[in-house]
Amino acid sequence: MEHDWQAFREGLLAWYRPDRRPMPWKENTDPYRIWLSEIILQQTRVEQGWPYFERFVAAYPTVGELAAAPDDAVMKLWEGLGYYSRARNLLRAARTVTAEHDGRFPDTYAGLLALPGIGPYTAAAIASFAFDRQVAVLDGNVFRVLARYAGDATPTTTGPGRKHFQQLAERALGDTPAARFNQAIMDFGALVCTPKLADCAHCPLATSCRALAEEKVYALPLKKRKTAVRTRYFHYLVIKDEQERYLLEQRPAGDIWQSLYQFPLVEAERIDLSLPRLTAHPNWPADLAPDPLRHMRRSGVYRHQLSHQTIGAVFHVLSVGDLTAPAYPPSGMLVVPRAEFERYALPRIITRFLEDTSLTLGF
DNA sequence: GATTCGTGGCT
DNA sequence: TAGCCAAGAAT
Structure with missing residues (x-):
């Protein structure tokens, strides 16, 4: 059950190049821009969210200006992006930060988690990207990369499963700088260890990947069936x-x-x-x-x-x-x-x- | 803890 | 085509 997380870290960070997946908010530590981008990217592809991010930043360069915006104007900017509660919570959070935090985002995981629309993933992303906090993000990419590398068939869709993978992610993170590690593992999941047609032939972690050795790459991560439409x-x-x-x-x-x-x-x-x-x-x-x-x-x-x-x-x-x-x-x-x-x-x-x-x- | 919340791209 | 999936969160 022990896995070589040291080799994982080193292989991952040696592979990582920030410019492989250019993003307007990458290599930037402005909490407002990072927060805005993370909300937009929840369950959303980068290519789909990018133009929305650009329009929001242009219309509202600061959290204070966003907080002052009319509800309908924000909903209109969000039009077509889906999951509209994100837009409503975005505005609520902006107004909370402006009114109750003197216009500055909380700089801790727990403080960020308290804001509407910010859950475990987004709190960890902002805390590490903007404030250099040592926390590991857990998103769809991380679930997939860790489950495959460790050959771990724990369901990712349950509470205990989530907790299990959070521990795995923290073990993998170790004491490497969290911002870089988090961006690296998500890029890796998006570009190499993809859901389908994973590029195992060129994978820098192939020699120690358990799913590859056991031919279970596409059986992982394990998810529970979803309900009918x-x-x-x-x-x-x-x-x-x-x-x-x-x-x-x-x-x-x-x-x-x-x-x-x-x-x-x-x-x-x-x-x-x-x-x-x-x-x-x-x-x-x-x-x-x-x-x-x-x-x-x-x-x-x-x-x-x-x-x-x-x-x-x-x-x-x-x-x-x-x-x-x-x-x-x-x-x-x-x-x-x-x-x-x-x-x-x-x-x-x-x-x-x-x-x-x-x-x-x-x- | 199971369900619900959009939209678009890909296989 | 129908299903899967995307830098998840709220209820």
């Missing part, structure tokens, strides 16, 4: 008046896309519902009178895959005379000119519809 059917009501104004509503807490905006939504049990059946549906907005609405067209079915849900959506385009008349808007809804959509953060399934529609119609 459920299917939901969304009927969006694209209600447009003669002045190109639309109804929008904000999504509530307790469901996907919390605090993003959308067209009024009727969720139903099936996707093939006619408009008359839709207006009679229990989920039809209570104070939205169907009578003045004229059915213009109906989109095809948009399919959207989330991690635990499959969404099927249809957009019903309806016209009405004047959304500024006294009968409007229904409670909880906004009347928004098409030109002002850009101020509202929308889920990807809606921006996809808008992109399609703006090409075919003068939408």
Whole structure:
């Protein structure tokens, strides 16, 4: 059960070159930039998060400026990146740092962990990268590299499993500088010891890798099966008046896309519902009178895959005379000119519809 | 501790 | 195609 962590360290650090995986925040110790990048990169590929990082830094160069930003502006900058609770917690944390910590990030693991949106991984990353604290990060890369090197089939998805690998990571870290070690092991997992098609032929740790010796590379790390995805059917009501104004509503807490905006939504049990059946549906907005609405067209079915849900959506385009008349808007809804959509953060399934529609119609 | 929270790329 | 995975965290 003993493994040569000394050889692991030396091989890893000899392999490491920071410029193998350039990142705008690498070799930089500004806690704000490191924190921002780490939140953006949670469960997100570097290539996908990079432009968001650049836009956030440009819009909000300091944590104080971010703290002063309106909620909707931050959500809009986050639009399309997913896991929107990250954006809400980002703002909460910025305001906490500004109001309660004199604008400076806590410089300890425990202090960082107390901020919203900062969990064990992110606290360790900031503590080591920005403050040179001797803590080992544990992310998807580290799980995979350690499980394979040690030939360790402990499930990584349980509490005890997590603890086990944290100890392994700390043993591997030893007294090497944590910032460099952490970046090295994550780069190594991303570039060499990859989930599929791992580059074992050129691996500097191959001679002491237990998974390779036992031909278990692709059996590790071991994870427990995940739960099934459920299917939901969304009927969006694209209600447009003669002045190109639309109804929008904000999504509530307790469901996907919390605090993003959308067209009024009727969720139903099936996707093939006619408009008359839709207006009679229990989920039809209570104070939205169907009578003045004229059915213009109906989109095809948009399919959207989330991690635990499959969404099927249809957009019903309806016209009405004047959304500024006294009968409007229904409670909880906004009347928004098409030109002002850009101020509202929308889920990807809606921006996809808008992109399609703006090409075919003068939408 | 099991579930839930997005989106996109890859096989 | 359907599933896996990505610098995870909150509930």
